[in-house]
Amino acid sequence: MQMRTTVSLVSIALAGVLLTACADSAAEEPGAASGEVDTSAPLYDSLPKDVKDAEELVVVGDAHPPYRTVESDGEVTGIDPDMWAVLGAELGVPVRMEVSQSMPSMLTGMQSGRWQAWNGPVQANPEREKAFDAITWLQTRTSYVFPEGSEVKEGEGAPCGKSIAIVGGSITESEVDKLNKWCAEQGEPANKRSDYADTNATLLAVKSGRADLAGMTETAALDVTGADDSYGYVTQTDEQGSGVSLLALLTPKDSGLGKTLYQAFQNIFENGEYEKVLKKWGLEPVAVEEPLINPTTKREPA
Structure with missing residues (x-):
């Protein structure tokens, strides 16, 4: 098996890969899909001021196929870039991803303001929901x-x-x-x-x-x-102590992004883009019927 290359800190503008990652829809999207701000996007007005001022959303991820694969030329491919492509079209700002190597560094980096979201895969649980808004969009065993x-x-x-x-x-x-x-x-x-x-x-x-x-x-x-x-x-079976786990995107509670990202997920479920991304990667078996926010604590974002 040919192993893919992992790098410790790679910045990639997802807008540069939208046409290949999501050719069915992003090719026709204005603004954010071409690396520019789209103030007419459905959720642009609900973005926090700091995101509008920065004119981009900076997210993080680790090398974790099929979510994110860092190819030998530095390009990031996988479900995550494709999902951020369609979410970015809803938000109206380009999404820039940085790749880190460990969960602790990503959690602390988000809390310090370095990154604004991480799309997992990470399990939603009460402890994480104290500091982060968790939006579930996959299930798995x-x-x-x-x-x-x-x-x-x-x-x-x-x-x-x-x-x-x-x-x-x-x-x-x-x-x-x-x-x-x-x-x-x-x-x-x-x-x-x-x-x-x-x-x-x-x-x-x-x-x-x-x-x-x-x-x-x-x-x-x-x-x-x-x-x-x-x-x-x-x-692992139910008898062996396993169950279906909900996997979530995390964003710091104080970022002001929780409600907006949740709405963005609701939109892509309704317009079919969520289904298209999972079908592309053959992951229909782990799809969920709808996204949930903070499902283990039922807490609404501030």
Whole structure:
């Protein structure tokens, strides 16, 4: 499997890739789609003053296929750039993305004002909703990718007694803990977990034999196995402590963007752009019927 390149801090103007990322709709969009402010966009008037003054929205993401893949030439491709393309058309400002390498740095960077949003994948939970408005737009289960020749077989639940590489701080961390509790109840050995910076690193750990499995969202597992048939995956079952998790975009509560971004998601659900992006990436199985905001606390943005 050819691994993609991860860089520590790459700035990319998404407006420059809108025509290729979202050719069906963005090619005809005025203003933001061409890298310019569009004051006639549906939600431009509701943007905070600092975003209007800056004439752009600065967002962050990590290298996490299929959400974001940093190609060898520095271009960022994936669901996230495509989703920001259609959201940007609703907002009326170009979206500029910077790529960071860890969840802690992205959370603190947003709180310090360096970045204004992060499109995950991150689980909505009460702790995060204290500091951020969380807008859910995908659902997923935890899955475990294994290489060809593994003792693990597709169609079975997640295994016990294996070494699992995960992205540190991700939703998979708590899911492995739940799996290990189930393993203990069955009299089976626990899995050993190792933390890595990003999904590429977890797959390298599996490829090199340092780990038996790479734990990730089902969305990511679909991407990995779709791109390389030498990998398969199994999904953690309800019996094994897993459930459907809602994945969210986060924006700081004090940014003033929560309501506006939520409305932007509602708009792209209604106009069909959300469905188009997920269909392009073959991710219809993890779509949700509607976006939700702060679903675990039911708190409305200020």
